[in-house]
Amino acid sequence: MGRWKLCVAALLLACLAACGHSSSSDGGSRGTAASQAAMLPAAPAADTTGGFDGGRAYKHVEQLVAIGPHSAGSEGIHRSQQYIISQLKSFCCPVEEEDFHAPSTPLGDVAMKNIIVKIPSANPNIILYGSHYDTKRMDNFVGADDAGSSTGVLLEMARLLCARKNAETIWLAFFDGEEAFNQNWADPDNTYGSRELAASLALSGNLAHVKAMILVDMVGPANPVYKREINSTSWLTDIFWSTAAQLGYGKVFVNDRADIEDDHLSFLKRDIPSVDIIDLDVPYWHTTNDTLDKVDPRTLAITGHVLIASLPELEKRIR
Numbered sequence: 001m002g003r004w005k006l007c008v009a010a011l012l013l014a015c016l017a018a019c020g021h022s023s024s025s026d027g028g029s030r031g032t033a034a035s036q037a038a039m040l041p042a043a044p045a046a047d048t049t050g051g052f053d054g055g056r057a058y059k060h061v062e063q064l065v066a067i068g069p070h071s072a073g074s075e076g077i078h079r080s081q082q083y084i085i086s087q088l089k090s091f092c093c094p095v096e097e098e099d100f101h102a103p104s105t106p107l108g109d110v111a112m113k114n115i116i117v118k119i120p121s122a123n124p125n126i127i128l129y130g131s132h133y134d135t136k137r138m139d140n141f142v143g144a145d146d147a148g149s150s151t152g153v154l155l156e157m158a159r160l161l162c163a164r165k166n167a168e169t170i171w172l173a174f175f176d177g178e179e180a181f182n183q184n185w186a187d188p189d190n191t192y193g194s195r196e197l198a199a200s201l202a203l204s205g206n207l208a209h210v211k212a213m214i215l216v217d218m219v220g221p222a223n224p225v226y227k228r229e230i231n232s233t234s235w236l237t238d239i240f241w242s243t244a245a246q247l248g249y250g251k252v253f254v255n256d257r258a259d260i261e262d263d264h265l266s267f268l269k270r271d272i273p274s275v276d277i278i279d280l281d282v283p284y285w286h287t288t289n290d291t292l293d294k295v296d297p298r299t300l301a302i303t304g305h306v307l308i309a310s311l312p313e314l315e316k317r318i319r
Ligand SMILES: [Zn+2]
Pocket: 136, 146, 179, 286
């Protein structure tokens, strides 16, 4: 018990120290891989991308890849959870863990965990950002782009959003169990975490407050191309694509279309406006070649910049 208390006290002190330094704290996100970083294209300075630091987001991807494979129910996913939760607490984000069981996966009953940041505001409307953090169940698959990149982007979003006052209530959900346990994607063997959150929101009555759900997934490749995902809600897609065009990212957020099944469907099925931002058209998808070298800090920065810069328009639209 004494040891536990000591740990709690240490955590509190660490959090207080981090809070005291506000958002200017460097948070140790640089320096440990200086030699490797020198070989990478640098992310643009955060003050040119709405405060979103692509370098910090990349550092998260690096840490998640270093954990190794972390599919749902594996030993590695527990270390991913510890990493995500400890980072969120260091940003002083209010973190909730949604533990649940997926009772009938191809592997039988699997314990899973969604990690949810709930940033309160005076306004009950909820804007929900999401990313899965589990990797595909395959030997030696580390999933740098799928799902390291989007997890890194969401963590950096959390750092920014938890440190400021927001006009609307903002939730950031890190979903477990998006990937199918089987090699092929066949319902219902996928999207376990997002289905769980959508169901629990419906049960609690909070679903009616969720005015928009924004999913990011595979947002790391160099020269990314995000196509308009056809199941996504048009007005919501328009907000992100038009913001991107205004910022000069028209060649990244293009007007071609793609039909993609992903975690956003769990919310669309419950009539929540939702959008999926994803570049699935990469040769290394679901292969062991999805390694850290496939993730470009500049792409993380572009994606984060568009997410942050779209927020005022989104707030206006849902008010
Ligand atoms: Zn995947």
